[in-house]
């Protein structure tokens with residue numbers, strides 16, 4: 001007889017991967033989300049010497065792709081999972097020892113950096129789990145440099161709402177909600193990309209998923225804006 005899948009546990013591991021099941025979840029996410037993550041990194045348009053922050057890096061297998069985008073890129077990843085932290089460190093030993101990549105545990109509500117630190121910030125498949133959309137977006141805006149770009153990627157509500165694990169603590173969004181969130185935090189919307197792809201879901205079945213990437217920049221602020229005119 002086939003073993004019953006505990007969907008609450010699957011959801012819990014996606015939210016906060018832990019132990020051996022967390023490592024396995026990280027490997028599945030690496031495969032399922034590779035295209036979505038690469039498309040988000042492409043959209044950031046990283047230039048030489050930029051400082052990039054990622055929120056929720058999973059097992060961090062995509063960091064080499066990001067670092068190859070330009071010369072002397074500085075990557076920092078924050079995540080709430082100790083298991084993912086260890087996986088990401090192991091997957092990126094050279095970049096970590098060369099001080100090109102830093103992985104840090106965070107509390108999931110605040111971003112432990114000073115104002116105006118990063119040129120680019122991105123996050124893929126984490127917005128479902130943020131405690132407060134408004135507070136976390138304000139944090140992202142705070143640590144982004146004026147003129148810096150932020151890209152938030154997630155699977156659209158309509159393409160994943162029937163998956164059996166999303167009823168356990170996933171916040172599902174459409175593009176408009178995410179765009180308004182960034183605007184309300186004081187950012188300027190640049191573009192919204194929507195793409196369909198065929199992936200293997202965490203429920204093990206093949207699924208046509210639509211992902212959305214919203215991209216926005218941070219205002220220069222009144223004093224800087226006045227200098228432009």
Ligand SMILES: C[S@@+](CC[C@H](N)C(=O)[O-])C[C@H]1O[C@@H](n2cnc3c(N)ncnc32)[C@H](O)[C@@H]1O
Nearest residue numbers: 014016029033056058079080081108124125129
């Ligand atoms: C569903 S996985 C996505 C991993 C990867 N970004 C991807 O798309 O494959 C969510 C990841 O974000 C982390 N995470 C969840 N909530 C977070 C938060 N509030 N702040 C930072 N990381 C978070 C989890 O520990 C996990 O590594």
